Amino acid sequence: MNTSDISQTTPASAMMSSADWPTFGWADDVRPALAAAMESGRSAALATLYKVEGSAPRGPAAQMLFTLDDNGEICATGYFSGDCIEGDVAGHAAQVLAEGLPRRLHYGAGSPWIDIRLRCGGALHVLVERIAPDCPVASDLLRHARERRPCTWISDGEQRRVETGGGELLSLSEEPFTIARRCDPPRRVIVSGGDPGALAVAHLCALARFATVLVQPDGPQQPPPFALDSYLRESPSTAVESLGVDRWSAYIGATHEDHHDLGGCLAALRGGAGYVGMIGARSRAPARLAALEAAGASAEELARLRLSPGMTGLGKSPWEVATGIVAEIMQALNPARERS
Structure with missing residues (x-):
């Protein structure tokens, strides 16, 4: 898998729409934003928190979604850390949208980025993957939500599939790298x-x-x-x-x-x-x-x-x-x- 190594490129924090007042963090379910992006013909960058070490504001399976607006500014839905890393994740998401290659990001303890600190003292690991507007697997994910059926999103960042049924909220395979995130029907x-x-x-x-x-x-x-x-x-x-x-x-x-x-x-x-x-x-x-x-x-x-x-x-x-x-x-x- 051609997942970019975070040590190779460290983008500056992206300018996000509504960054001064980050109401984008109020949304917990990113599927409505994903549906809107796909309906408008826009690609989206799906970021999934797949591993947490120590204390953190969100647990594994939390997600964010990033898209570009008409002015080229990146728009976010969801949050991971309460403003510790969101801007930097947005910068990576912008590059994933431009290049198409997924990225695995590591913040906090053990991270190569000593200038990005987590106030909670833990570590966060995030997968960022691009979802094309015609992605059939993403369409299947949204269909399960409309039909109110639980399913599991399984992805290595490039190859992905949806399986009907639940299970753990998130399971992780390190080798080969794969995440499986349960997606319940909307509350x-x-x-x-x-x-x-x-x-x-x-x-x-x-x-x-x-x-x-x-x-x-x-x-x-x-x-x-x-x-x-x-x-x-x-x-x-x-x-x-x-x-x-x-x-x-x-x-x-x-x-x-x-x-x-x-x-x-x-x-x-x-x-x-x-x-x-x-x-x-x-x-x-x-x-x-x-x-x-x-x-x-x-x-x-x-x-x-x-x-x-x-x-x-x-x-x-x-x-x-x-x-x-x-x-x-x-x-x-x-x-x-x-x-x-």
């Missing part, structure tokens, strides 16, 4: 309701980069005043069944109408959603559980239901309640994704 949250609390949950989920769907039965014709993946005016049970749920999906019932929320929860539980919750007073829990049991919910399904979700001690304002619920969703949908 998705379905929120039913239209009061300030439901809107706060939906808004925070969208800001957290979940694929967010708001469902309000017979709600306003005008869409919500913030960006969402979709807004539906049908019953929650109908929406959940038509959308389909899986263990990478969450459902929050917040219409405060039991005939809507209970139906949505039952559909989400039976579909295997990774998180199912219903907002409401704790005093209503026994009657709600009895109603779900009468509707056919199993004991195992009821054990997975979170009634009165959220975190105690945060307060009862819409944003405080929503913050606790979103934190629970993040925990439920992100088991062992990164090491601490």
